[in-house]
Amino acid sequence: MEIGEALRKAISRFMGRASHDKEAVEELIRDIQRALLSADVNVELVMELSENIRRKASELRPPPGVSRRDHVFKILYDELVRLLGGVQPPYKPAGRPHVLVMVGIQGSGKTTSVAKLSNYLAKHGYRVGVVCADTYRPAALVQLRQLLQDKGIPVYGEENSSDPISIARRGIESLKPQGLDVVIVDTAGRHKDQDSLMKEMEEILKALKPNEVALVLDATIGQRARSQAEAFNRLAKIGWVMLTKMDTSARAGGALSAVAATGAPVRFIGTGEYLEDIETFSADRYLARLLGMPDLAALVERVRLAEVKISESEVEKMMSGRFTLSDMINQLKEVAKMGPLDKLFSMLPLQKVKSIDVEGLADQLKRWEAIVNSMTPEERSDPAIIDSSRARRIARGAGVAEKDVKQLIKRYNETKRLMKTLKRSMGRAPRDLLLSGLVRKEIDRDTLKG
Template sequence: MAFESLSERLQNALKMFRGNGKLTEEDLKAPMREVRMALLEADVNFKVVKDFVAKVKERAVGEAIGEGLNPHQQIIKIVNEELIELLGGTQSKLTVAPKPPTVIMLVGLQGAGKTTTAGKLANYLKRKHKKPLLVAGDVYRPAAITQLQVLGEQLNVPVFTLGDKVSPVEIAQKAMEKAHSLACDTVIIDTAGRLHINEELMEELRNIKGAVHPQEILLVVDAMTGQDAVTVAESFDKELGIDGLIVTKLDGDARGGAVLSVKAVTGKPVKLIGLGEKLDALEPFHPDRMASRILGMGDILTLVEKIQSTTDLAKALEMEKKLRKDEFTLEQFLDQMQQVKKLGSLETILGLIPGMGGISQKLKEANVDEKEFDRIEAIIRSMTKKERQKPEIINGSRRKRIAAGCGMRVQDVNKLLKNFEESKKMMKRMQGMAKFASKGGFKLPFGR
């Protein structure tokens, strides 16, 4: 994730606080210097860092330690609260038109990922039981029109296009008529970008805005551009007026400063974030949850939501029955593994569990390969139905055939079968978690 380095440095800085009395200015000196450097290296705006450190110091010096807290916990509490405020305070939801359709206009520079984001947004809204219409308004890049049509086909979402010979303003206007005829309640307009901000681009966007009066003008920015993303946001807001941002590629090696700086610098909230390439890798931005992730406190609420949205309750209950009767087979194991994969990468899942964020780095150092999932799947699919249901019948000759069938070694098949019994126990725990989450009664033995 983008904040991996920042997260580690902040956590190390905050561990420097010890003792039981009130925090003094001297206590804060070294740790806050580390906090300052960590934020600057994460590409957070200099003035934002200065104000953040000043606020934390002002609140921490001489403040009575809260009941049941030590200085370390007290400073984490203060830093967490100030981080939440810096990130926008509360979640900023998408505005919905009082009378459909709601019009969302995506703007931004070329290469920020607008077209892909349009598809992700349509998928996100579809999961929220909305009926979106994608509009191909980038007439200067024919590939963008084709890309949007392909995305629409994958998502089973209608795409409106008049080709690349019609003005974007006319396309937007005609799209509104199409939305009414198809009974679509949301219109997502993909607009053209440029390599840099210019008057021609802004004039065109202003004309589209004047023609369809969007409820949301969302600027799509790439997290990996760092402070440039904030500069772009300021320019677009000044020239066009934006309602919020969608930050893409927040799962990459970016320093993430854009997300930490943008609200404080522009006053505009981050509304959605992209955390991967898949079409379901777009999620609402929650300042409190992001602050929690950065400080290594996890994000249980997002994990629960992921489980709820990806778990098939009927399958979960059937699985639980099988587990109780000790009838868990390799066939069910494969099915359950696919459910887990839907939650996202191992690194993403660990980052949501309190205290587990740092483990993802250890897994990288240990060369733990997430493609192991694919290898296990290949081995199981190389088995017959009977072998998957009754793994105990897999003798030496069957193991050789299975290995040859999937291009693996016999040792790989042996390893899978050897670990299968232990995996049963793990699957029982995971299945129980999914069941409770699906019923809204998810509980873990630790708090947020």
């Protein structure tokens, strides 16, 4: 059974049970262990994951409004994310230049990925150069030059040499004086057998002593990913994995075992044949796809929101209509402190946008705070009295444009209106419900209508 399917089955079985007591958790753990072990995930890692689930399920209480079933599932989910290398900080190649060699078997997508990654890094402000050390496929050099040179990314290659090691060496020597931050080396994958490929890689790595080796893995190859990953990892410690062809229907379960086998996280994924088709890897999105259960993703999201702590008195205030402009801003500040903004922000009915530009929000908050500070106490407690001339005065005092003042008041009125609707629609529903993220659904529906 493919790993994704095995995990899906284990989860469905648990979710479908009538009770979710200790026994059910043990059964879930056994099923998950079987699934992971049969995908060759390292035994120690599996044991650690099991122990963490067991401990958290017995020690932690579900957040308000969340069933034990959903809570246990979220615990499992978090452990799977951790197994996948957790949440990676942004990629920051260090060293001058940082020499990165991309390896992988024939057709895995190395050349395409080298082009994508160099363009991606160049866009993020790095000066990047590329060395084509593939002597078996002359088209690779032509392809890289076509794709990259007009982006200002130098590509070193030799048309008539058949020695990849000296090409790579000369390539780095010739690119170094150009003051680059990163040099990415594309290697060949086409060999008559795996042994000769490995031998060539070994020599290249010995000669170049790169800062990093990245493994390019085709997401569609399933469990073979693991033996490939291990073979390359024996040659050199794989720093990270680039998973290609994630735009195809493959569930990419092999990646999980490859990652577990090498201990190297996935950093980037390829999502198509074009230069722009590269994304940073997100364990969240990957698991949603591996498990093939979109409703599970929604569930994780709901539990996550429930785990956010907004105090009862705040909720009380919001619901009672004693919700002032300053309250709104204070609340936004609290939310801003709490991290993954786009998710948390959507809990408060203040923005319709789906994803929030964090820096933009911080700026906006500063502006709004200045606006509220330059209001009189009467204006603050009753913004309805703010007419154009007052708005102009406030704007001058806060050093903002008049339209910023109007925007803030509009946002405040919308929020208040929403609170009223919410109160009506929820009647005397327990506060917990509000906290559990149900709010969000109501609001989405509401804002969509409005």
